[in-house]
Amino acid sequence: MLYELLAAVRPGSLMEIKEVIKTVGMQVISNGGxxxxxxNWDTTFLPKKVRKHQATHTMGHYFLMRFDCDPSTQKIVRETLGVDPRMLKFSVVKMGNGKLDDISRVSGNCGWFR
Incomplete structure (x- = not known):
């Protein structure tokens, strides 16, 4: 199935953001996705203040990832991001029901942003 992950990482070093993306990507690939x-959407304001790990955040570094995997791998990704202290917010949305005709025309780029 095709999924889209939109995530906001706490702003800081670019290495932290790359590590989060690499962790998610390796989980998808290692499970056959x-x-x-x-x-990369860069750092921007969050829609509202987020209190996470005894700190209040108003800015977040956003990224969007589109990936194909089975539902159990998507669950592993969600669980991993849920316990990562660098993550502020994330959302995983199913974009297709798994039929090749439905997802073959979807590219890796997101056309609705900018």
């Missing part, structure tokens, strides 16, 4: 694309 495919990464369709990764878009």
């Amino acid at each position: 495919v990464i369709r694309g990764i878009n």
Whole structure:
């Protein structure tokens, strides 16, 4: 199935953001999935203040990742991101029901942003 992950990482060093993306990507690939694309959206304001790990955040570094995997791998990704202290917010959305005709035309880039 095709999924889209939109995540906000606490702003800081670019290495932290790369490590989070690498962790998610390696989980998808090691469980037989495919990464369709990764878009870096840079640091911007969060819609509202987020209190996480005894700190209040107003800014977050956003990235979007599209990937194909089975539902159990998607669950592993969600569980991993849920316990990662660098993550502020994330959302995983199913974009297709798994039929090749439905997801073959979806690219790795997100056309609705910018």
